[in-house]
Amino acid sequence: MIRHAALFALTHTAGSTEEASFLAALSGLSAIPGVGAFEIAREISPKNDYAFAVSMTFANQAAYDAYNSHPVHQDFVARRWLAEVASFMEHDTVALA
């Protein structure tokens, strides 16, 4: 199982309508086939500069690839992520046995 995560900060003011709109659109990605354990979380640590994290799981690389190329994901990246995310770091892991 692959866990895909992205830590990110938005261009929007904290608590703004624009922030809420982005997070609502992001949560729509959970409906893409193959996505499991979808969660959006708020960063509470001062130890990094990201404000949010989104994480999800895929059964295998093929499911992850299908998500990446799914039109709903591609549209979200093009219309929202690239326009509204100020900085991010992706992070893909497989649990050790």
Added chain:
Amino acid sequence: MIRHAALFALTHTAGSTEEASFLAALSGLSAIPGVGAFEIAREISPKNDYAFAVSMTFANQAAYDAYNSHPVHQDFVARRWLAEVASFMEHDTVALA
């Protein structure tokens, strides 16, 4: 619930005995009271420079604080983490409703 995570890279060669020793010592932190959902994972993405991630959950900030000040954790940080971790980023999150 708070999820505490650290992405990290070691000073050791990948696959080395020293790496295995560090990971075994790290997994011992799961026995500290209050630690839930403890997982060590290997980074598979080329999108960041960390090789591993460790994550765990705490019921609340008091449980997290108790873990931080627990002698087993403090000893691990002093003897192993500070000596063998080349770089890291911590990341503490609370899931959005």
